[in-house]
Amino acid sequence: MKKDISFPKDFIWGTAASSYQIEGAWNEDGKGLSIWDTFSHTIGKIANNENGDVSIDHYHRFKDDIHLMSELGLKTYRFSTSWPRIFPDETGQINPKGVAFYDRMIDELLRNQVEPYLCLYHWDLPQWLQDKGGWSVRETTSYFADYAGFMSDKFSDRVKNWITHNEPFVTAGAGYFIGEHAPGIKEPISALKAVHHLLLSHGLATQAIRAASRQPLKVGIVLNLSPVHPASSFKKDIAAAERFDIIQNRAFLDPLLLGTSPVQELKLLSALVGSVIKPGDLKLINVLDFLGVNYYTRTVIRHDPKFPVFSASQIHPEGNEYSGMWEIYPDGLSELLLHIWGKYGPPSNPQQKMPEIMVTENGIPVPDGVDFDGRVRDERRIRYLENHILQVHKAIQLGVPVMGYFVWSFLDNFEWALGYGQRFGIVYVDFKTQKRTIKDSGHWFADVIRNNGFKA
Ligand code: IFM
DSSP: OOEEEEETOOOOEEOOHHHHHHHHOSSTTOOBBBBHHHTSSSSSSSSOOSSSSSTOOHHHHHHHHHHHHHHHHHOOOEEEEOOOHHHSSOOOOOOHHHHHHHHHHHHHHTTTOOOEEEEEEEEBHHHHHHOOOOOOSSSSHHHHHHHHHHHHHHHOOOOOOTEEEOHHHHHHHIIIIOOSTTOOOOOOOHHHHHHHHHHHHHHHHHHHHHOOSSSOOOEEEEEEEEEEEEEESSHHHHHHHHHHHIIIIIIIHIIIIIIIGGGGGGHHHHHHHGGGGGOOOOOOOOOOOEEEOOOOOEEEEETTTTTTOOOOOEEEOTTTTSSSBBOOOOOHHHHHHHHHHHHSSSSTTTTOOOEEEEEEOOOOOOOOOTTTOOOOOOOHHHHHHHHHHHHHHHHHHOOEEOOOOOOOOOBBBOOOOGGGGGGOSSSSEETTTTOOOOOOHHHHHHHHHHHEEEEE
């Protein structure tokens, strides 16, 4: 017999997206260049040399897209704003047409009873700031705070939920360490500095958002977290997994939730970047109303001296199910949520005011297509989402107060260095005609929202 899997009243169900991945209009209405414009226009950086110039043209189609959300009964939408649309160049002059775009978009969301979650940074740094050193220099943090304050002044009359950064681990790791994302830098030290500056900019931006706010609001950050498992029970692998856990999870969670840094625990790390953390920084960073957890997979690590700083590399265990990008490992989601609550929450820190926790991204790329009868039968995505939502339910049952769950993504879109080859949407997009078709998973998720759960 099937069991009722129901969620707390007021549980937040939503979907998520980001500016560069969906907007297109890369050089329209006064927008400045972002590092992703530069990177994707460089031959050889993106699969098939694709780019986000037009993407799924959300800039011009946002009204129809929001109507589609409303048709599905989606109540919440997490999106990001493009910083270079607002501040196109280093003069600090505001681009009124960029502001007007988000004005119209937010109004349209609210008209359709969709609650906006506004994220200020989902990787599209203005190119002019990269030219000054980007996230590897401390000065970028105050530019970010200025941008945050301006946005709060403009939009906090209507937007109550604010996110400073999406996945700073990826910003620093993929952008400055392995160079597979913009700005394409491969310098471990710049990456480690970027980690601290991203966190510091979160603290400064939070202050700026609150100072300019027009109503009580919540400010959070979104981290891509992953339980780190050792590849074997050998001591060296266990130690490597612990080291990797520092950079994947603790480098972010400890400063944000405890106001401490794990950097001192690794001699080499401390020697390389210990001095980047100035007195008072950690206190500034330790501010959070909610923690967004993006979960896709676990990370399995072995000792590997070839890799700089951490002497650890990732392996992909045989015999498990994989998506086009990652191992499918739903149990890792409840493991992660329980771990966060157990280590950082009241169970071990009764004095600590624990921020709200929500799953701000979870999803799977599937090579979907529209069938002869117009349907998109993405059964695999439904199974993936159901198995992961079950893990959120389990964590709640075991005492973790998870407040919400967002599917990545609403529409198929530009998947960064992988171009348009990976479809994550619950709505199919024909990239040639821009036609949208709700996938079976979209209808399924609409039912989940309507029933505040499902039978499993
Ligand atoms: O598409 C990305 C998103 O921009 C950030 N989180 C992971 C998604 C899938 O890779």
